[in-house]
Amino acid sequence: MHWLLLHYKLPPDPSALRVAVWRKLKRLGAILFQDTVWVLPCTARTLEQFQWLAAEIVEMGGEATLWKSTPALPGGVETLAAQFQEQVEEGYRAIFAQLEQPEADLDALSRQYQQILQKDYFQSQLGQHMRQALLARRGENA
Amino acid sequence: MKWVTWENVGVDRMASAWLIRKFIDPQAEFIFVPIGQKPLPEGAESFDIPGVRYSHHRGHCTFYTLLKEYKLKDPTLAQIAQIVDEADVVQEAAVEPAAPGLDLICRGLRRASKDDWEALARGALVYDALYAELSAGNIPNEPNTQGD
Numbered sequence: 001m002h003w004l005l006l007h008y009k010l011p012p013d014p015s016a017l018r019v020a021v022w023r024k025l026k027r028l029g030a031i032l033f034q035d036t037v038w039v040l041p042c043t044a045r046t047l048e049q050f051q052w053l054a055a056e057i058v059e060m061g062g063e064a065t066l067w068k069s070t071p072a073l074p075g076g077v078e079t080l081a082a083q084f085q086e087q088v089e090e091g092y093r094a095i096f097a098q099l100e101q102p103e104a105d106l107d108a109l110s111r112q113y114q115q116i117l118q119k120d121y122f123q124s125q126l127g128q129h130m131r132q133a134l135l136a137r138r139g140e141n142a
Numbered sequence: 143m144k145w146v147t148w149e150n151v152g153v154d155r156m157a158s159a160w161l162i163r164k165f166i167d168p169q170a171e172f173i174f175v176p177i178g179q180k181p182l183p184e185g186a187e188s189f190d191i192p193g194v195r196y197s198h199h200r201g202h203c204t205f206y207t208l209l210k211e212y213k214l215k216d217p218t219l220a221q222i223a224q225i226v227d228e229a230d231v232v233q234e235a236a237v238e239p240a241a242p243g244l245d246l247i248c249r250g251l252r253r254a255s256k257d258d259w260e261a262l263a264r265g266a267l268v269y270d271a272l273y274a275e276l277s278a279g280n281i282p283n284e285p286n287t288q289g290d
Binding site for chain 1: 152192197198199201231
């Protein structure tokens with residue numbers, strides 16, 4: 001499996017641009033590795049997303065390089081995959097906590113679930129449970 | 143006119159080709175080149191290729207850029223642009239629920255078609271349908287837009 005590494009520099013001003021790029025990286029579920037490069041597992045979709053984001057950064061007057069790579073040390077893949085997993089599971093756990101409330105807003109929670117699902121690159125088991133739990137709550141508060 | 147883009151079309155290129163043929167250049171002829179190929183064929187307008195005029199700008203998709211460059215003011219097209227923006231590139235905030243579904247359908251259309259031309263022809267049906275449905279909702283005297 002391949003990984004995408006995005007490294008970029010943006011001019012310090014306006015800071016709105018930096019925030020915009022950062023928000024997009026978070027939305028994609030990219031992980032900042034060792035405070036230097038943003039990492040995503042390589043899929044047709046993530047590759048396209050990173051290519052356009054890199055083009056956008058350059059258009060804003062920044063610099064961006066995008067690499068497709070494989071870890072050359074044993075264990076590298078597992079460690080990275082675990083970080084991605086932990087990130088989405090944290091999100092799922094937050095939804096579970098809210099779902100336990102009697103007045104849980106199912107509509108809002110299912111939208112949160114869908115957002116996390118888009119970043120669930122390694123098909124977390126917890127995500128599957130989350131889906132079942134949301135569906136099971138239907139009709140309860142009617 | 144001839145229009146050139148990268149092969150293996152997706153949501154934005156299907157939308158853009160539909161827009162070009164329907165609202166910009168009815169005689170448009172489409173050419174596809176392998177991703178990253180340079181130079182691009184001469185005498186053809188390029189679109190949805192990084193760095194060209196009709197491409198992504200400021201985080202917006204090519205469809206949006208085409209609307210702007212050709213000054214198309216149709217509110218339904220503006221809404222389709224918002225949907226394609228959200229379907230094609232990650233946005234800071236998303237307000238169109240149709241976007242992820244449209245992305246999936248367009249990817250699937252390409253996968254299920256024998257080539258890019260067939261994918262564009264099928265994609266055009268999807269955008270005709272989207273336009274028809276959205277423009278029905280954009281009519282000012284529809285009851286749901288009149289307010290109380």
